[in-house]
Amino acid sequence: MFQRVAKLWRGADANDDQMHWNAAVRILQKIDPRLVMTRLSRKQRFEAWLRFKLGNLGIRNPIDAWLNQHKRNSSEVSAGVAVPLKEKHGEDRAFEIQVRVLEYAIQLRKQVYGGRRLTLEDLPQDQESEKTRARLVAKGGARTAGIAGAGATVRDFVARIQEDTIPSEAQKDIVADYWNKLAFISWEKAKLEKEQGDGPWLRQARKYIDIALKGRPTWTPAQLTLARITAAERSTEEARKILARVLGKKNENVPAPALPPASAPASDAIADMILKMAVERDPEAVASHILRSYGALSQDTVRKVTLALAGKVDARLLNDIFIKVPITPVSAPQ
Amino acid sequence: MGFFHRRVRRFTKAESFRQFMEGVRTLQMYDAEADKKEPDEDLLNQHLDNAEKFFRGCVETYPNDLLPRYYFGIVLSVRAQVVQAREFRSELEKKPEPPAVSPERLFLQAAKHFEKIAQQVGGGKDGRDLLAFSQYNQAQALAKTPPIQKVDPVKNL
Numbered sequence: 001m002f003q004r005v006a007k008l009w010r011g012a013d014a015n016d017d018q019m020h021w022n023a024a025v026r027i028l029q030k031i032d033p034r035l036v037m038t039r040l041s042r043k044q045r046f047e048a049w050l051r052f053k054l055g056n057l058g059i060r061n062p063i064d065a066w067l068n069q070h071k072r073n074s075s076e077v078s079a080g081v082a083v084p085l086k087e088k089h090g091e092d093r094a095f096e097i098q099v100r101v102l103e104y105a106i107q108l109r110k111q112v113y114g115g116r117r118l119t120l121e122d123l124p125q126d127q128e129s130e131k132t133r134a135r136l137v138a139k140g141g142a143r144t145a146g147i148a149g150a151g152a153t154v155r156d157f158v159a160r161i162q163e164d165t166i167p168s169e170a171q172k173d174i175v176a177d178y179w180n181k182l183a184f185i186s187w188e189k190a191k192l193e194k195e196q197g198d199g200p201w202l203r204q205a206r207k208y209i210d211i212a213l214k215g216r217p218t219w220t221p222a223q224l225t226l227a228r229i230t231a232a233e234r235s236t237e238e239a240r241k242i243l244a245r246v247l248g249k250k251n252e253n254v255p256a257p258a259l260p261p262a263s264a265p266a267s268d269a270i271a272d273m274i275l276k277m278a279v280e281r282d283p284e285a286v287a288s289h290i291l292r293s294y295g296a297l298s299q300d301t302v303r304k305v306t307l308a309l310a311g312k313v314d315a316r317l318l319n320d321i322f323i324k325v326p327i328t329p330v331s332a333p334q
Numbered sequence: 335m336g337f338f339h340r341r342v343r344r345f346t347k348a349e350s351f352r353q354f355m356e357g358v359r360t361l362q363m364y365d366a367e368a369d370k371k372e373p374d375e376d377l378l379n380q381h382l383d384n385a386e387k388f389f390r391g392c393v394e395t396y397p398n399d400l401l402p403r404y405y406f407g408i409v410l411s412v413r414a415q416v417v418q419a420r421e422f423r424s425e426l427e428k429k430p431e432p433p434a435v436s437p438e439r440l441f442l443q444a445a446k447h448f449e450k451i452a453q454q455v456g457g458g459k460d461g462r463d464l465l466a467f468s469q470y471n472q473a474q475a476l477a478k479t480p481p482i483q484k485v486d487p488v489k490n491l
Binding site for chain 2: 019020021023024025027028030031095098099102105106109113218220221224227228231236239240243244245246247248249250251307308310311312
């Protein structure tokens, strides 16, 4: 019933083909609900409030439908998700920018696949032009609240990030993540435009990925994007080399690692045996069984058995058992 | 519902904590190998399999423990990325191999686990942080899925 209502609410322009992405945007907006409201008009805020009240009455689907239907216009998307960030410092601020970067990337991806026109001019050209743009916004927005004002966007924040209070490692993460996402989106667009070998979107993707890899040269997601772009540029062999860095290379000489010792059979089996025999509370009999089956135990094995049985077997009983079993100071073969 | 919320660092049993720590240790070994200039593919696979096994065991046996579930979500996302890379490599080598599980499915599974954490997590600073990070990771996993193809009603008739 409610699904039918939701369909009516959405109207004819529903965008169900991107429902995972819409869900992602809703989740990101939930991380700090105040951020969602700041850019909506008075009428939209009232509608949202009304739907929030309906949501409290258990009518969730219409709310979701409404959030799906609220699409940013093209200029909003290409300018960056136009949501002011709170005045915060350090790690919190870094995390918040990452949240907004992800939302921006999803909106761009929706635009790429949604048929609305996304042009190269809408997107950042390079780091320097973005810094210049951000400085202009900061000057223009001084009358409001500087770089954190309503005119500032994710693009401005990322451009100005090095002058911010965010720790340098987090700065590198955000910058790499942001440019890698742009590179991936440009590569996707190049694929849709059927560009092969060379083309404007592919050239832009290459520019973005080079910036992303400057600060984080071995970061796996960026390596994967690099491999995709390189293959689209028809350098298949080079793309395979990049993939080998991501997936590793087959090496016949190195034996496969053993499972971590904690899952070794002896300690598990001994713990199991103690657990089953604990009900008889006869430490001497249990110790004899262990000795007959496994011989002397290593300190390592005793430690693992103790850890495995903590909270399951009476500590005194466990102690009485191990007193009667010879213990070798070095690891015994398991 | 607040009454049922869980403390982030709480483990139901010592065994849950042990499995969780083994999983984290194995994941660190995976990271260390992946950071090498020429990582070994078998070692990478082995470490990721082991990490997944430890966290999965923890989540299945102790479903209320939050940290193992969070790390399980991370491992599933990493696995999805690896499957994507493998698929791409097969495409380049023109040797298409159908993957055992699709990356999309792994991303959606990861998103489900992060969603569950967001529902279970309690208050306090740790709780708030884990809630925010889980929501972010859930959105990240969903955002990495491919666009869902529109069904053409005319073709379907």
